Amino acid sequence: MDALTSGIFKSFLLHFAIAGLLFATANFQFSSPSVMEVQLNPAVNEIEEVKAVSAISVDQQAVEQKIAQLREKEAQQKRAEEQRIRDLERRAAQARKDREAEARRIKKLEQQRLAKLEEKRKAEAQAKRAQEIQNKERQQAEKARQEALAAEQAAKAAAEKRKAEEDRLRQAEAKRKQQEEEAKRKAQAAEEARQKALQEQLLQEQLAQEQAARAKVRQQQVLTEVDKYKALIMQRIQSNLLIDEKMKGKQCRLNIRLGFNGLVTQAESLGGDKLVCEAALRAVRMADTLPVSENKDVFEQLKNINLTIKPTL
Numbered sequence: 001m002d003a004l005t006s007g008i009f010k011s012f013l014l015h016f017a018i019a020g021l022l023f024a025t026a027n028f029q030f031s032s033p034s035v036m037e038v039q040l041n042p043a044v045n046e047i048e049e050v051k052a053v054s055a056i057s058v059d060q061q062a063v064e065q066k067i068a069q070l071r072e073k074e075a076q077q078k079r080a081e082e083q084r085i086r087d088l089e090r091r092a093a094q095a096r097k098d099r100e101a102e103a104r105r106i107k108k109l110e111q112q113r114l115a116k117l118e119e120k121r122k123a124e125a126q127a128k129r130a131q132e133i134q135n136k137e138r139q140q141a142e143k144a145r146q147e148a149l150a151a152e153q154a155a156k157a158a159a160e161k162r163k164a165e166e167d168r169l170r171q172a173e174a175k176r177k178q179q180e181e182e183a184k185r186k187a188q189a190a191e192e193a194r195q196k197a198l199q200e201q202l203l204q205e206q207l208a209q210e211q212a213a214r215a216k217v218r219q220q221q222v223l224t225e226v227d228k229y230k231a232l233i234m235q236r237i238q239s240n241l242l243i244d245e246k247m248k249g250k251q252c253r254l255n256i257r258l259g260f261n262g263l264v265t266q267a268e269s270l271g272g273d274k275l276v277c278e279a280a281l282r283a284v285r286m287a288d289t290l291p292v293s294e295n296k297d298v299f300e301q302l303k304n305i306n307l308t309i310k311p312t313l
Helices: 002-030 043-166 168-239 274-287 296-300
Strands: 252-258 264-272 304-309
Touching (some): 043 168, 168 274, 168 296, 168 304, 252 274, 264 304, 274 304
Antiparallel strands (some): 252 264, 252 304
């Protein structure tokens, strides 16, 4: 619009100058030139008057031609400016469509992520219920074994009591057998305790390995999410970036600080081309909020980031 205003102002000055020239020419025309009158040859006066009128007519045609050229040039400039404005509006509309498409894509990804989380929650709940059933069955089996053992011991005690009345030798033999069985049970109990301790140790080691593997996977996921959101932030800034030919091949580094909801709390230049830096900071302010992850670990690496802005023409 500044170029259009300047063109109109120059055109006004040119018209003013042409009008002054026409006025001077008109004054020159109205001021009758001194012509020597010779009564003997009146045809000479007529020829000079015709030449003067012809000269004035030629000057007026040249002026009118110049005015027409200036008007055509002004019209061309006006059409070019209107075309430039239409191009800017078209690019702004395309950028808005791109932002809306990106927003829809991010929403779809978020829905997919929530669906996967729901599936994981259901699987964990099913696994928990299966573990509870297994524990209950194990407890019931242990209770049945204890009851059977108690019943067996009671029956054995009754038999021993009957046998004690009949034969002391048989009572001693039964006592010896009982002691042997007791020792066997103790040895078996000790072996079961050792096996249980070994299983618990193996389980702890397995859990430690699984936790380490999950931590490694989690770290990789965090790094992948950080790269993804850096790309989304860069794309949001590029979509608001107003590019000029003077920015070709130039760049600017920015430091951006974000709130938990993506709100830009601070943006400053870290160095680079002044024109690119001003355009980049203006694009960040236009965005107002930038994409951030709800994951706390990912956000910790996004809340204070440095980006390099390179305009693409």
